Amino acid sequence: MSHAVSSSEISFAPQAGTSTKHIWKVFWILLGITAIELGLGLLMYGYFNEPSFARNLIKGVIIILSLAKAFYITASFMHLGEEIKNMIMTIVVPLMLFIWFIIAFLYEGGSWKEMRNTNAGSTKDQSKIEKVEKPAAKPGHEK
Amino acid sequence: MSTTAIPAGTKWWSGGKSPFNLSYGKLMMWYFLMSDAFTFGAFLISYGTIRFSANYWADPNHVFSSFPGMGHANLPLAFVSVMTFILIMSSVTMVLAVHAGHHMQKKKVETYMLWTILGGILFLLCQAWEWTHLLTGEHSVLVQNAETGKYTIEQWAQTTIQNPWGPAVEHEQLASLGLSVPEGEHVYLPGPKAFGGYFYGITGFHGFHVFSGVVINIVMYIKTKLGHFEQRGHYEMIEKAGLYWHFVDLVWVFVFLCFYLL
Numbered sequence: 397m398s399h400a401v402s403s404s405e406i407s408f409a410p411q412a413g414t415s416t417k418h419i420w421k422v423f424w425i426l427l428g429i430t431a432i433e434l435g436l437g438l439l440m441y442g443y444f445n446e447p448s449f450a451r452n453l454i455k456g457v458i459i460i461l462s463l464a465k466a467f468y469i470t471a472s473f474m475h476l477g478e479e480i481k482n483m484i485m486t487i488v489v490p491l492m493l494f495i496w497f498i499i500a501f502l503y504e505g506g507s508w509k510e511m512r513n514t515n516a517g518s519t520k521d522q523s524k525i526e527k528v529e530k531p532a533a534k535p536g537h538e539k
Numbered sequence: 540m541s542t543t544a545i546p547a548g549t550k551w552w553s554g555g556k557s558p559f560n561l562s563y564g565k566l567m568m569w570y571f572l573m574s575d576a577f578t579f580g581a582f583l584i585s586y587g588t589i590r591f592s593a594n595y596w597a598d599p600n601h602v603f604s605s606f607p608g609m610g611h612a613n614l615p616l617a618f619v620s621v622m623t624f625i626l627i628m629s630s631v632t633m634v635l636a637v638h639a640g641h642h643m644q645k646k647k648v649e650t651y652m653l654w655t656i657l658g659g660i661l662f663l664l665c666q667a668w669e670w671t672h673l674l675t676g677e678h679s680v681l682v683q684n685a686e687t688g689k690y691t692i693e694q695w696a697q698t699t700i701q702n703p704w705g706p707a708v709e710h711e712q713l714a715s716l717g718l719s720v721p722e723g724e725h726v727y728l729p730g731p732k733a734f735g736g737y738f739y740g741i742t743g744f745h746g747f748h749v750f751s752g753v754v755i756n757i758v759m760y761i762k763t764k765l766g767h768f769e770q771r772g773h774y775e776m777i778e779k780a781g782l783y784w785h786f787v788d789l790v791w792v793f794v795f796l797c798f799y800l801l
Contacts, residue, residue, distance in 0.1 A: 403562040405556055406556070406560055406562060408560070419631060419635060426627050427627060434616055434620055436800075437616050455800075455801055462796045466789055469788060469789045470789065473785045474781075479559070483560065487569060487573060491576070494580055497580065498587070501584045502587050502591050504588055505592040506592070509593065523594045
């Protein structure tokens with residue numbers, strides 16, 4: 397066997413592949429995904445500049461593509477896909493916290509915006525009224 | 540993808556061996572990277588919270604539209620694509636070094652480590668240019684004096700306390716305020732202040748990781764050159780350095796996503 401076992405803690409070493417074909421395949425996948433992301437980014441820039449459903453849809457697709465890139469990097473380049481299930485789980489399960497983390501904190505941000513714009517729900521959305529009545533130069537919300 | 544058959548009836552938790560089938564050092568590198576992932580995650584999510592709470596946010600296609608040597612040409616996403624490509628490429632040379640290490644090919648490990656180090660240095664140079672460009676570039680901003688209420692046009696750079704990327708101001712509006720600017724000059728309102736702190740903070744923290752990665756890779760290169768791993772009989776240190784380096788690439792995927800694409 398070409399692969400040297402580095403420690404007695406290891407029961408068996410993953411078989412080291414003899415060719416680098418797999419590595420280059422993943423490289424082309426990553427490059428392809430990045431190119432698609434850039435294409436979508438430019439599409440948003442050129443045609444979907446205003447907030448709309450289509451723009452959010454494109455953003456959603458870009459996020460999913462980024463997650464796919466993250467999967468390929470960890471599974472192939474970091475060899476996590478070749479480890480045993482115990483190992484994969486000790487990494488992936490704690491990362492599930494991010495699901496709560498992202499949802500809770502983005503919701504929090506949205507809620508702050510709403511509270512500020514409506515004086516905690518006591519008035520109509522001031523940011524929208526402002527746009528209609530006072531289009532003249534007025535410094536935006538500084539934070 | 541796993542090509543190795545797990546020996547039937549292996550009792551992973553019965554002691555005497557790693558239940559993760561991994562050496563202590565490699566496992567701890569993974570756990571360190573996990574904690575780092577949560578640090579970066581917290582930074583990026585906090586950026587998202589502030590962005591969601593703002594009525595207006597700077598458009599990345601507007602902020603990052605320059606390319607070295609191209610003057611004022613409007614090239615959104617171009618330079619950051621180059622940076623992303625450099626980092627992906629250096630990730631590939633790193634995994635090739637790990638692969639060569641598995642096969643105990645000292646010369647190949649050395650070559651690929653050098654390419655990886657070069658990629659890291661190139662990325663850092665790109666970032667240095669980008670920061671310099673943002674910190675020194677000046678943009679006309681319509682500013683209202685907090686006390687007198689008078690409007691003036693100031694030249695702002697993108698710093699941690701000023702953001703020149705607010706909504707555009709029409710020239711007629713400037714005229715109504717008694718201000719005039721040369722034809723074709725764009726004037727903007729102050730943009731979200733938090734943008735600079737988050738951008739420099741997060742890309743800076745990532746750049747610091749790239750820098751430490753380059754240092755680690757240089758150390759690994761020297762140790763390979765001196766034959767330390769050859770003597771030890773395995774190149775596991777290259778694998779550990781590789782894990783760190785790929786993680787840096789992984790973080791860039793999300794920095795790229797949050798700051799440049801969305």
